[in-house]
Amino acid sequence: MLVLDLETERSRRLLSQCWRMRFYLIVWRFGCCNRNARRWCPRTEITLSHPQDIFDWMAGGKEFNASELSLSEYICRYAAGHRDLVAIPVFPSRAFRHGFIAFNSRTVNEHQDLKGKKIGVQMYTMTAAVWVRSVLQKHGVDLSTVQWVQGSMESGESHGKPSAMPLSKRRRTFQLLEEGKIDATIGADLPHCLGKASHVKRLFPDFKGVEKDYFRETGIFPIMHAVVIRCEMCEKHPWLTTSLYNALNDSKEVARIQMRFLDCLRYMLPWLAQELDEMDEVFGGDPFVYGIDANRKTLEALVNALHEQAMIAEKPRLEDLFAQIRGQNWKVGWGTTIITR
Numbered sequence: 001m002l003v004l005d006l007e008t009e010r011s012r013r014l015l016s017q018c019w020r021m022r023f024y025l026i027v028w029r030f031g032c033c034n035r036n037a038r039r040w041c042p043r044t045e046i047t048l049s050h051p052q053d054i055f056d057w058m059a060g061g062k063e064f065n066a067s068e069l070s071l072s073e074y075i076c077r078y079a080a081g082h083r084d085l086v087a088i089p090v091f092p093s094r095a096f097r098h099g100f101i102a103f104n105s106r107t108v109n110e111h112q113d114l115k116g117k118k119i120g121v122q123m124y125t126m127t128a129a130v131w132v133r134s135v136l137q138k139h140g141v142d143l144s145t146v147q148w149v150q151g152s153m154e155s156g157e158s159h160g161k162p163s164a165m166p167l168s169k170r171r172r173t174f175q176l177l178e179e180g181k182i183d184a185t186i187g188a189d190l191p192h193c194l195g196k197a198s199h200v201k202r203l204f205p206d207f208k209g210v211e212k213d214y215f216r217e218t219g220i221f222p223i224m225h226a227v228v229i230r231c232e233m234c235e236k237h238p239w240l241t242t243s244l245y246n247a248l249n250d251s252k253e254v255a256r257i258q259m260r261f262l263d264c265l266r267y268m269l270p271w272l273a274q275e276l277d278e279m280d281e282v283f284g285g286d287p288f289v290y291g292i293d294a295n296r297k298t299l300e301a302l303v304n305a306l307h308e309q310a311m312i313a314e315k316p317r318l319e320d321l322f323a324q325i326r327g328q329n330w331k332v333g334w335g336t337t338i339i340t341r
Contacts, residue, residue, distance in 0.1 A: 051068060051070070051093070051225065054067055054068060054069075055068075055069055055070050055073060058085075058228070059073060059077070064230075065229065065230050065233045066227060066228065066229040066230070066233070066240075066244060067227070067228060068092055068093070068225050068226075068227055068228075069085070069087075069225060069226060069227070069228045070125075070126060070127050070224070070225060071087075071091075071127050071223055071224060071225055071226045071302065072125060072126065072127040072130045072302065072306060072311070073125065073127070074087055074226060074228055074321075075302070075303060075306055075312065075316070075321060076125065076306065076311055076312055078316055078320075078321055079306075079312035079313065079314060079316055080312075083231060084230065084231055084232075085228040085229065085230060085231060086228065086229055086231050086234060086241070086322070086323045087226045087227065087228045087229075087321055087322050087323065088226070088227050088228075088229065088241050088244060088245045088322060088323050088325065089226070089245070089290050089291050089292045089295065089322050089325065090226060090227040090244075090245055090248045090249065090290050091223045091224075091225065091226055091288065091290060091295065092225055092226075092227065092248075093223075093224040093225035094221055094222060094223050094224060094287070094288060095128070095188075095222060095224060096207075096211035096214065096215075096221070096222060097128055097131045097132045097135065097186075097188075097222060098135055098203075098204045098207045098210045098211050098214065099190075099202060099204060099207030099208070099211070100128065100132065100186060100187060100188065100189070100190060101132060101135070101136075101184065101185075101186050101202065101203040101204065102177065102184060102185050102190060102191050102194055102200055102201065102202055102203070103183060103184040103185075103200075103201060103202075103203050104177060104180055104182070104183050104184065104199055104200065105198075105199045105200070105201050106180060106199050107180070107183045108183050108184060111136065111139040111140065111141060111203055112139070112140050112141065114136060114141045114146065114183065114184055115141055115142050115145045115146070116145040116146070116147075117146060117147070117182075117183035117184065118146075118147045118148075118149050118181075118182040118183050118184075119146050119147070119148060119149065119182065119183060119184045119185065119186060120148075120149045120150075120151060120173025120174070120176060120177060120182045120184070120185040120186070121148055121149070121150055121173070121185070121186050121187050122150075122151070122173065122187040122188065122189065123150065123187075124148055124150055125311065126187065126188065127222075127223075127224045127225070127302070128186075128187050128188040128224060129186055129187055130302065130305050130306060130309065130311070131222045131302070131305070132186040132187070133186070133305070133309055134301070134305040134308075134309075135214075136186075137308070143309065149173060149176065149182050150173075151172050151173040151176075173185050173191075174191035174192060174193065177191055177193070177200060178191065178193040178197050178200060180199070184203070188224075212282055215282060215283075216282070218297070218301070219297045219298075220297055220298045220301050221283070221287055221298060222298065222302075223295065223298050223299065223302065227244070227248065229241060229244065229323070234323065241323040241324075241325060242325050242326050242327055245290070245325045246327075248290075249290050252288060252290070256286060256288070259272075259276070260276060262276075291325070292318055292319070292322055296318065299318050299321075300318065303315050303316065303318070
C-alpha cells in the first residue's frame with residue numbers, strides 16, 4: 001500500500017510513474033483534490049492490481065470510490081439501468097486489436113473462413129473482444145454463425161458470458177487452439193504457441209500496417225478502459241469528477257513529455273525515437289487524448305458495436321455516459337519527491 005502526502009504534486013508524479021511503467025490500475029480510495037479550495041486530503045490510498053481483479057471488485061461490490069473499469073462493462077451496466085457509477089472521459093488503456101486474432105491454419109486460410117467456426121475468447125463481454133468482433137464483421141464474418149468458446153486465462157468470468165460450448169476448467173482456449181479443437185482465438189492476449197506451433201498464425205501478419213490503415217480510414221483508436229467514480233461520492237463532493245480528471249490528465253501529460261527525453265531512454269525500446277516519429281506521423285498529436293469530443297468517433301463506434309452485437313438494447317448518449325467536466329486543465333503545483341511508507 002502506498003500512503004501519500006498529497007500536499008504537493010506527489011500524487012501526479014506517482015500517477016505519471018504508474019503510467020510510464022504500465023501498471024494496470026490507478027485507483028483512488030477516497031481523498032481527492034478539492035478544486036475550489038485547491039487543497040488535498042492528507043492521505044490517499046492507491047491500490048495497484050491486475051485489471052480483471054479490479055473490475056470484479058468494483059463492479060461486484062464497489063470496492064473503491066474510483067477505479068479503472070472495462071468501458072464495455074460500464075456501458076452495458078448503464079444501458080441495463082445501473083446508475084451507481086459514473087465515468088469520466090479518462091482512458092488509461094487503448095490498443096488496436098487486429099494483431100490479437102490467431103487462427104489454426106489447418107482449418108482457416110483467411111478471415112472469411114471463420115464463418116461457422118469455433119472461436120475462443122477469454123471473456124465474451126470484454127472490450128477487446130467487442131472491438132475484435134467488430135473487425136471480423138467489417139471483413140465479412142457473419143458473427144451469428146460463430147460458435148464462441150469462452151475460457152478465461154485467469155480465474156473468474158464475472159462480467160457475464162453468452163451460451164458457449166462446455167470447456168474444461170483445466171483446458172484453456174489457447175491449448176484448444178494448439179490442439180486443433182477450435183479454429184481461432186481473440187482477445188487481449190496472444191496464444192503462447194504462436195511462433196512455436198507451425199499451424200498457429202496471426203490472421204493479419206502485417207497487423208501494424210493494417211491497424212495504421214484502419215486508423216487513417218476511420219479515425220478510431222480503440223478504447224479499452226475508462227475511469228469510474230461511485231455516484232454517491234460525486235453527490236457528496238461535486239468537485240470530485242473535475243479534480244480527478246485534471247489530476248489524471250496532468251499525470252498523463254507529464255509522462256508523455258518525459259517520454260521524449262531521448263538522451264537517456266526511459267523505456268527498453270532501442271528505436272524509441274523512430275517509434276515516436278512514426279506515432280506523430282500517424283496520429284498527428286496525442287494518441288491518448290482524454291475528453292468526449294476528442295474521442296467521439298471511437299466512443300460512438302464502441303456503442304454501435306455493443307448494440308450490433310446485442311449486448312445493449314438501446315444506444316445511450318455519450319453525454320449521459322460521462323460526467324460533465326468543468327475547468328479542464330487545472331494543474332496542481334510542481335513537487336519533488338514521492339513519499340511512501
